Amino acid sequence: MFDMAEAARREFWLSPPKMESDESYMVPPPPFTEGIFPCSECHKEMRPNPKRRELKEEHTNIQLKNHAEKERWCLDCHDMNNRDKLRLVSGEQIDFTESYRLCGQCHGDKYRDWKTGIHGKRTGQWNGKKQYLLCAHCHNPHNPRFKELQPKPPPMRPENIR
């Protein structure tokens, strides 16, 4: 019985339902560091090294933090052979513009809420077209905790209003 469930789960991940591709969300371009994309520009000359290690020459500014950094590694999300794509657990390659599908693999509740407009910011028309934001627009994927903000000035106290 257990094996059956295990097999079904494996089957699911190997051939995930295709429904996602029918849906499209209006999102602005992904927030790349300037001049870094396409990644293949540098990476096509290199032989991929799948070994987990500390990066010393390039991408030294990327710090994995607040995101299970002990378990994470670049190639969990970035495709090893096509650097311009992200990689789902199923092996499917997706564009950076669809990165919500990647995040949604683990954060299913947020993904569900994001699709219906509860999680995350949407702008546009309440009765029409809405612009979504990618997860990465608000959460740095390598350090996803929301950054603290400087508050706008407090209101004046009534006794100081003349």
Place this chain on the structure above:
Amino acid sequence: MSDMEEHDERVFRLTRRKALKGLALGIGTMVLPAKDASASVWESFFQKHFRELGRLERQKILARLEKEYSAQYKKSVRVKDTPPPEGVLFGYALDLSRCVGCRRCVYGCVTENNQSRDPQIHWIKVLRLSKERGVDLEHSEQYYNPATVPQEGYFYMPVQCQQCENPPCTKVCPVQATWKETDGIVVVDYNWCIGCRYCMAACPYGARHFNWKKPGLPAGDMNPETHYLGNRPRPVGVVEKCTFCMQRTREPDGHYPACLEVCPVGARKFGNLLDPTSEIRNVIENKRVFILKEDLNTQPKFYYFYSV
């Protein structure tokens, strides 16, 4: 000359002659401003109640106001009177588990809705509450000013007009200058308001604000896209309040309110309560939701919720 007569002279006796003199003087002072004021002063003085106006009368009034404001702010100002859309009841939801208390909404609202900059008027108040106490308004703080937000141990609760289904503010108005429209928005006619501030006393949310002075609104900061019942420039001595940005939301291409669009964490949600597929209905049906001061039976259409 007897004592009696002396006394009589000192007593003011209202004679017909004196009364007519006084009347003439009174009318004279009333007419005085007409010398330097345009005819529009008189037109606005004799304007009927907004809901009694015919289409043509409204157009005339809007044209008059547009002319007045355009001259005053030296730009082309539009004053709309877009009626409530059919089959729409506006609702708002605010995610307390997301709000970081950054007050971007407060100033976004001021910019969009032409509030007075000096003296300062804010339609949104952001309350800081301690996580330990929960929603305890007695211990809320609105003047917090740390270097960064959110602060450890606190959460934040923006409060603005709750657009009650059963609004106490409209009931107390002695001249019916404020009322609830069919899309659920409570509005004020600034030309009808007499400034008695009964509505401010009646509102349990502190959502109404009074123009104690002529609003200080620099021409450069004035938003020229206005609605008669919404964000058009206000005169001194009237009450004003949040209208869910009706100059944006009531249009056919219904944009979100300004406070929602400026929120950096996406804590604010807005939509049609009558549309079962809207995000606001989704929030109400699937999340933990509460309304403020529920026990007062004001039935707000502003819902606070927790997304996690």
